Amino acid sequence: MALQLDVVLTKEKKEKPDFTQLGFGQHFTDHMFIMDYSAEKGWYDPRIVPYAPVTLDPAAMVFHYGQAVFEGLKAYRTKDNRILLFRPEKNMQRLNTSNERISIPPVDEAFLLDALQKLIEVDQEWVPSAPGTSLYIRPFVFSTEPYLGVRASHSYKLLIILSPVGAYYGDGMKPVKIHVENKYVRAVRGGTGNAKTAGNYAASLKAQNEAKDLGYEQVLWLDGVEGKYIEEVGAMNVFFKVNGEIWTPALNGSILDGVTRNSVLQLLRHWGLPVYEKRISMEELYEAYTRGELEEVFGTGTAAVISPVGELSWNGNQLRIHEQQVGELTMKLYETLTGIQYGEVEDPFGWTVQVN
Numbered sequence: 245m246a247l248q249l250d251v252v253l254t255k256e257k258k259e260k261p262d263f264t265q266l267g268f269g270q271h272f273t274d275h276m277f278i279m280d281y282s283a284e285k286g287w288y289d290p291r292i293v294p295y296a297p298v299t300l301d302p303a304a305m306v307f308h309y310g311q312a313v314f315e316g317l318k319a320y321r322t323k324d325n326r327i328l329l330f331r332p333e334k335n336m337q338r339l340n341t342s343n344e345r346i347s348i349p350p351v352d353e354a355f356l357l358d359a360l361q362k363l364i365e366v367d368q369e370w371v372p373s374a375p376g377t378s379l380y381i382r383p384f385v386f387s388t389e390p391y392l393g394v395r396a397s398h399s400y401k402l403l404i405i406l407s408p409v410g411a412y413y414g415d416g417m418k419p420v421k422i423h424v425e426n427k428y429v430r431a432v433r434g435g436t437g438n439a440k441t442a443g444n445y446a447a448s449l450k451a452q453n454e455a456k457d458l459g460y461e462q463v464l465w466l467d468g469v470e471g472k473y474i475e476e477v478g479a480m481n482v483f484f485k486v487n488g489e490i491w492t493p494a495l496n497g498s499i500l501d502g503v504t505r506n507s508v509l510q511l512l513r514h515w516g517l518p519v520y521e522k523r524i525s526m527e528e529l530y531e532a533y534t535r536g537e538l539e540e541v542f543g544t545g546t547a548a549v550i551s552p553v554g555e556l557s558w559n560g561n562q563l564r565i566h567e568q569q570v571g572e573l574t575m576k577l578y579e580t581l582t583g584i585q586y587g588e589v590e591d592p593f594g595w596t597v598q599v600n
């Protein structure tokens with residue numbers, strides 16, 4: 245049955261924030277997308293409505309058993325005033341991968357992408373235009389059935405909200421200091437590591453806080469079984485340039501399959517560079533470092549796109565990378581990817597999708 249998208253426009257537009265002081269995830273647009281799921285009807289009643297709070301029963305299962313997943317992507321305004329999405333179909337696919345892992349029914353990816361485009365059109369005044377700014381898009385799904393028995397919920401809501409965000413690198417790209425986490429783990433074999441669940445983030449906050457207290461901006465997670473192999477950084481995948489080769493941890497089920505990671509891999513291969521997706525132990529990386537072969541380290545994710553790493557702290561060892569300056573490859577990847585996203589660099593892979 246074809247879903248019919250309903251649109252109810254707001255009677256009173258909000259006052260826009262100062263677009264030069266946006267920060268991240270603090271301002272929300274005039275409208276949102278919402279649809280419901282019930283076991284009888286499937287996904288139903290998709291609608292774009294004025295942005296507003298959601299009312300839930302206190303027994304709603306999400307509060308108790310945590311069935312909640314999300315996505316994150318961005319819309320970019322080009323110099324000639326087009327609005328572009330970057331590989332949005334990958335986010336819709338991944339939403340269903342996440343759904344599947346925690347027993348949330350799948351959504352129609354093509355329908356959702358159409359609805360997203362419509363939502364952005366309705367709120368297009370909110371897509372900022374200053375360099376580096378964008379409209380962050382947050383689709384999410386959670387269980388709503390009022391029931392305390394432990395099983396998958398029979399009802400859900402899916403929303404998409406939009407938030408204009410500032411340039412990630414307001415005052416230039418600055419390498420971050422990262423704490424290699426040796427006490428807590430993010431994910432385990434057979435767990436939810438490759439799903440974008442709210443629960444994964446809840447489990448990561450304590451380590452993040454402790455690393456902050458030690459003066460580090462992020463944590464690098466090691467595998468949850470042996471505590472030896474590198475997985476990823478906070479909300480980013482991670483890459484290493486070692487003696488001219490580029491290494492990244494292979495997708496093993498506990499690592500999130502990042503759209504930025506996938507795009508970086510494709511670009512590197514397109515440039516003919518030697519790229520390896522493999523199991524990487526911290527020990528092996530440290531040895532490369534002591535030989536002077538660890539040339540660059542960077543994280544990849546939608547928020548920062550590419551985030552240079554200047555220091556890794558591991559078991560009392562401080563690995564200082566590229567004299568804590570941004571590496572050449574790191575910079576080239578950042579400029580190429582953001583160039584494609586803003587429609588300023590040729591898009592040889594057909595990654596961008598125009599909204600308006």
Ligand SMILES: *Cc1c(COP(=O)(O)O)cnc(C)c1O
Nearest residue numbers: 479480481500502503504545546
């Ligand atoms: C979202 C996310 C990433 C990055 O994925 P992108 O699609 O590149 O934004 C990496 N790791 C985790 C744990 C994530 O949640």
